[in-house]
Amino acid sequence: MKLFSRLFLISLLISAPIVAYQAFAKATDKEIGFSINNMDSSLSPKNDFYNFAVGNWLKNAVIPDDKTRVDSFTEAFDQNSLKIQKIMEDAAAKSSKAPQGSVIQQVGDLYASGINTELINKLGITPLQPELAKIDAISSKEDLITLMAAQGFMGMPSVFGIFVMPDKKQSNINALYNLAFLVLGKDFYENPDYTDQRKAYLAHIAKMLELAGETPNNAQTQAQTIFELETSLAKAMLSPIEAADVNRTYNKMTVAQLQDKTPNINWNSYFSASGLANVKEMIVTDPDYLVTADKLLAERPLDDWKTYLRWQVLNVSGSTLSEDFFQEDFNFSKKIMLGLEKPLPRDQQIGEIVRNVLSHPTAQLFVEQYFPPATKAKAEEMVRNIKAEFKIRLEQNSWMSEATRKQALNKLDKMQIYVGYPEKWLDYSNVTIKRDDYFGNLIRLNQWQTRRNLDQLGKPVVDELFMGLSKPTEVNAGYNQVGNRIEIPAGILQPPFFDASMDDAVNYCTIGAVIAHEFTHGFDSNGRLFDADGNLKDWWKPEDAQKFEAKANQLVEQYNKYEVLPKLFVNGQLSLTENTADLGGITIAYSALQRQLTDQQRSTKIDG
Template sequence: MKIMSKMAVYSLVAISVVSCAKKQQEFVDPLLTNRDTTIIPSEDFFHYANGGWFKKHPIPSSEKSNGIFRMIQDTINNQIKNICIKSAEAEAPKGSLKQKIGDFYASGMDSIAIDKAGISPLKNEIAKIDAVNDFAGLLQAIGHLHTIEASPAFGFYVGQDDKISSKNALFLTQGGLGLGQRDYYFENDENTKKIREAYPKHMAKMFELTGMPQQKALSSATLIMKMETELASHSRKLEALRDPIQNYHKMSLAALNALTPSIDWKVMFSNLNIKQADSVIVGQPEFFKALDGTLKKYSIEDWKTYLKWDLYNTYASYLDKKIEEQNFYFFSTVMNGIKEQKPRWKRIVEETDSALGELIGQVYVKEYLPEGTKEKLLEIGNTIRDVYAVRIKKLDWMSEATKVMALNKLSKIVMKVGYPDKWKDMSSVTIDKTSYCKNVMAVHIWEYQYMIAKYGKPVDRTEWGMYPQTYNAYYNPSNNEICVPACNIIVPGFEGRMPDDAILYGIIGGSTFGHEITHGFDDQGSQYDDKGNLNNWWTKEDYAKFKAKTALIVKQFNQYKIGDKNINGEATQGENIADLGGVVMGYEAFKKTKQFKTKEIIGGLTPEKRYFLAYGYAWMVQATKESLLQQVMSDVHSPAQFRINGPLANIPEFYKAFSIKPGSPMYQPDSLRVSIW
């Protein structure tokens, strides 16, 4: 990040009380300095709350965005860098936590060895593809590539059965697209066409860099584009993937074989290292029916070319400089508008954390986590849950019978905060300094084996899906749980001081706990019961009222635009519902604090203004035009601007605090304001 010299001002500290003996630094209130007071709040609250910071901190050329997430991630990266360097310098025993962290990091930093190796770390995998000479061999190769976390032809995973949440099941989903989302192959706006035209050129260049003659590389790229476009034509749109019932089709192997007669799924699951498969949940049956024909339509040689591309595309970031730079050019520059790569140490730190975050997390908790983190997070989370219960009881659109079910589900939400009580066992992973790519592959193989080992076993509801050093959070409907990692306790700009309650409840309460709890009651989560099963707990009348309310938020967000492209209100509705519920619940919890009750003025701001500015701070993110357009195409989250302006446009208390009047851009008439929870 190019503002590292200002880290003293924007450093992140945990919410902990500093000893009075320490010299207090002069406090600069970020809620005041972040603002752009040349903008009227009723015109654009996002830029009013954050525009001052944006002017001082343009997006670095090595990033697709800048803001609160980048500040926090830079601090976490520096902490992880210290862990990596100390581990690399230590005389750690082979197989130990520090040896694995240190050697993984060292192998990634050894660019000379990586360049010398070229694509040789993949030679065994390439040889397996080259050896394919019949259809059975093709299916074996497809299955094998999934075991090293490539993703040819379709998607596959082991996870909780949506209707029997205590059991792990096999899942098959649409997939096999190098561009990820099907709309990239068909939409005709200027940006999408630019990406679609650049993609075959990128593939051809990558093939050349692996040693393929130029003409063969060009024809191979054309072929793969044709094959992927055909797969995309049978894939569902992003919004159609949101309905858990419509994407749940449990089948016996016999039924699946009848759907795809060219594929013997008993053999395929054996190729995927799954033994004794009895049934499978197919997300999109029409995709697999079409895939069966596509597999036969193209020659074995065509599919071998496709599989090689899938392999190269999966591991390009870990190969020699020319391949890595070409991969960066397409996926980062063309698709996200990032002009240059991050410093190598930062890239390798982030990859080490991604691969060995379970190990790094153990060190992070001991060395960087302030005492009392779990307790503080639980305190805020339980306060949000309490006000949520009060809100549900007062709903005027929900019957008493459904309220009882909703309150029961709310009370059963499990809060995983801080860090896990037990860590995953990565002792079987072998890491050394000889090959960065092979280290990445070793971790991928471990992750795959860890996943498939769950099949046939009861669900472990204590398992975490994030690391304590991951600045994010999630709601898992199948477990009816939220997970808020430890680093969510830190707030940018507060050096050695407790943030006031407006900030605590605007950021940690509203945009984190309130947001994640609301996911249990959004368009998807509302279909799961208190035990995490897809099970309708609503009365018919209440669910119709709920759907009418969610339709309003879809309509609201459909009207927002990035350039000439509208936000997909249907695809983003779950996150939009969660944002609205989060900011409402955070405000309700804030109303119970002394700061709110005494109308305490801080920095010249009323409690109400501080709360909504704090919520704006939670999504203080500016991004490149390219990355925003990619987000609209492929992400279920709305761009940050609308995660602030959208929810706040529905809240009467916000209107009062900032004098939002009819006719202003932030104003919505009563008939269009969305109020769900």
């Protein structure tokens, strides 16, 4: 959630006034990123800066039926989607003649398989039958644990999952993590505001089970069983605020300790079914949840768990199956939960899926066509200027001791920033992509990605750039705490966020604020807990940490007072890291712009 203050306050590490963000006009050939037509100049910026800045845009903006919001991010996303759509269509037209495993073949054939609704509808639930048969064949809790691991490997996790990432306290070595898994999260099951949605969820589960062949009565009974299991798990799960505590979610255990705490889960069997051998330890993010899951595995009948696994397979896969499954999945997960009135057109849906699961192959084609070297060079210049401004802010900070300041400057100096795309693309060529096997394609890609991830266990960390939420086509940017690095994808270095030909004032207001936002994340209430090498390690003098927390609490209290809707207030604690980064981002970008204009000896401004 992005909210912007109209008050003057200290943005934690950097003391500066807060300025509201600038919304953007729909980009045209003549108007990219900024238009005074979006402003409401009839208002005084002293009294209502937000509506002064974007009042006319707010009056005229319309949210389409297939979106939950409109803003600069959705504008950039829509423009990128059109570009990616063209890439997909061109690749699909050429893929049958392209070499097997080539970028064109993989992107084109995966896209073609996804838009072939005639074949997908003809197959119905057939692609899931092998997995459902495996669930039917379970005869013991040992079988259950083994299949949970195997299906998690395919991208169908149940109850919890495992993954490999750098050890937060030894960031140069990869470690195994255990993550609690509930698709809808704790709040859904416990918040009284979700009573109607919970009723709809029960009906949705029953309907999906009916589509899979259950009778209406059996489907309703099984839906209740599934909901009871999930509710019991949710009660033990960390709250969102607790889960955001990086120290609380770091609980390293040996396999012996893990087995002692959860005697009903045979961890060696689970690891073996996941393709792992000689696992010695695992970092558990939510121990109480795992202990509760272990007890439920012992207490609840085997048939209840088989029912639950069937649901997980259906729930994860429903949107990839025939139209009846897809529509039911949309009605609950998108219409009821998000308020969408209709889905995106099929070609756009599949374009998004291909962009995500074949991220680097798609990005290669995107970068070739839409990210020229001049754009990358201009963005890198902005990064250098903003980093220099951040350094000045740290040097001039009035409340930080010299010892802590020295460590902060060292962390900033070591922070690596990557712009656009990786120097080396990830090679997907050994994944089999078939033009007539959409579901199978997705499973094989999931298995390949999981295998690559788990194979890193115990090995030195090798940074894989521009993955996940920072894919090169993403309208996003990210700061990686354990890598102490920032990634700014080519996807966000597009209008309305960025255009190399635009005035600096526009670019610093838009992408500049995003870049500075990511720098600030390195020093927010979570980022500050990691040192220059990305280790979860306290490098603050106690008195400085106390001052930081006092300032952070002021920010929490300020945001707690913002009423988004009647009687619905911002959770200042839960949104603290983003609010900190927003405030730091816009103020640092503004200062960097002023310094840039001074350096260029320019005084010309837009609209005063």
